[in-house]
Amino acid sequence: MKHFAKLAAAALVAGAMGTAALAESLYAPNLSYRTGPFAATGIPLMNGQKDYFEMLNARDGGIGGVKIDFAECETGYSTEKGVECYEKTKGQAIVTQPWSTGITLQVLPKTNVDRIPILAPGYGFSPMADGKVFQWAFNVPSGYWDAASMIINYIDNEAGISGKKIAFVHLDHPYGKEPIPLFEKKAAEMGFEFLPIPVGLKEMQNQSAQWLQIRRERPDYVVMWGWGAMNAGAITEAVKTKFDMSKFIGVWWSGHDADLAIVGEDGKGYKSISWSFPNLDAPVMADIKKHVVDAGISQSNETEMQGVFYSRGIVISMILAEGIKTAQDHFGTAQINAEQLRWGLENLNITEARLAELGMEGMVPPFATSCANHTGHSGGWMLEWDGAKFVKVSDLLMPDTSDYADLIAEKAMEYADANTPWEMNEACNVTN
Structure with missing residues (x-):
């Protein structure tokens, strides 16, 4: 009891x-x-x-x-x-x-x-x-290394990355530097040229020097690891310098609708890898x-x-x-x-x-x-700006984690x- x-x-x-x-x-x-x-x-x-x-x-x-x-x-x-x-x-x-x-x-x-x-x-x-x-x-x-892997593999599947020059426009900040070790590793393995182009915090809205370098270097693709005002600044400069937007790919933090809305139709073709999508x-x-x-x-x-x-x-x-x-x-x-x-x-x-x-x-x-x-x-998914919004232009892409395990x-x-x-x-x- x-x-x-x-x-x-x-x-x-x-x-x-x-x-x-x-x-x-x-x-x-x-x-x-x-x-x-x-x-x-x-x-x-x-x-x-x-x-x-x-x-x-x-x-x-x-x-x-x-x-x-x-x-x-x-x-x-x-x-x-x-x-x-x-x-x-x-x-x-x-x-x-x-x-x-x-x-x-x-x-x-x-x-x-x-x-x-x-x-x-x-x-x-x-x-x-x-x-x-x-x-x-x-x-x-x-x-971030998943994102870099998917972008590299996407370019390779689309156009063959060997012999290509890839410019990497990135925020000069720990975030922007994160994928560099993997890009360097894959450049050596796959035979492409990797060209880092840093953007300082004070340069985010005025990237004329960086995009002048891009015009001189004539890369086959530009990959962007941008954030905040840097994204809009880069997209605006790309349009101004008449860079082929279909060869411009951002990480998921560089795929913000409002940044592309600034250039509208002129941004058509810009892409961003993304693990989320609005439904x-x-x-x-x-x-x-x-x-x-x-x-x-x-x-x-x-x-x-x-x-x-x-x-x-x-x-x-x-x-x-x-x-x-x-x-x-x-x-x-x-x-x-x-x-x-x-x-x-x-x-x-x-x-x-x-x-x-x-x-x-x-x-x-x-x-x-x-x-x-x-x-x-x-x-x-690879998303693409259609002039008014982002749309999916790929099936689900998977990173090759064996590359960087x-x-x-x-x-x-x-x-x-x-x-x-x-x-x-x-x-x-x-x-x-």
Whole structure:
């Protein structure tokens, strides 16, 4: 009888704790950048992220009965402010979303001590793909070396890349330099000339010197790793110098509708590799309109909501939401902590069937993560500007990860050695 009395008392306590937990929220702050030189690209991304969680909170009461507190901490894309935001938010947060390769590199060693996962969809430090070394970092669903691989293979399939000259116009910033090791490796292997052309932060809106160099060098293709005002500046210069836009390909952060809208028809043929795509007829868009837009709580507008970056913001928040749900289901609690979310993010399985359940068909390719694979390598589509909007001009393209698996492992261990003592997930191996 005493045993049963203790069980009953324990059940009452557990019930009370469960009720308290449901009254709380999960703190998932976003290190946003609605101001500064990159605001034009940051705003639609932040709006898409915010609207997805607003929809979940309104439609479903959050995730697992717990609402999501997705408060923003404004960084202006400044690394210094980003670190300040990280320190300010990390105490109660279950995740950090740095939103800059520079900020990611600064907080990466901190998160390994603070034991809080970094979610950096499609950006950050490419070797974060190695889940054994970077157990707290995720750059799902596709990384910068995936993007470089897909672009190189696309050019090779279209025109044969051997003997070609590829100019690489990139932001002179950690983000812009990320894919250079892979481009250099593949140039040596495939026999093409790789010509890096950096653009400084103060040159983003005046790239006349860079495009004069491009005119002199006469590259067969220009690949762009730009961000914010740099993209519009490069696209405008390309049109001005009459560069063949069909030979101009950007990474996914250089595929913003508003940048191409500046040149309109003159930008026709410009391409961008992308792991996301807007599907305006997707059920999730109808739910966002019903629960968020019609309720007057969206900061977006009709034009922005039709674009690639707003849609990508939705996909990014979906990835985080699925990580939360996966963790909740596994650990049997709605009020998960940062360590449990880490498990959720490395056990994602975003199948076509799951995308259909989420009402997001065609908006992101399927992908899965694991203990060893924190990127997912989802692949992407080549998008092309048709003069008014981006359209898909390829089937799903996949990166050739065998090209850089050794490079990921090498650079990951270099990082760990340089930051010793560095805690790794010793239980993880390449088959996990």
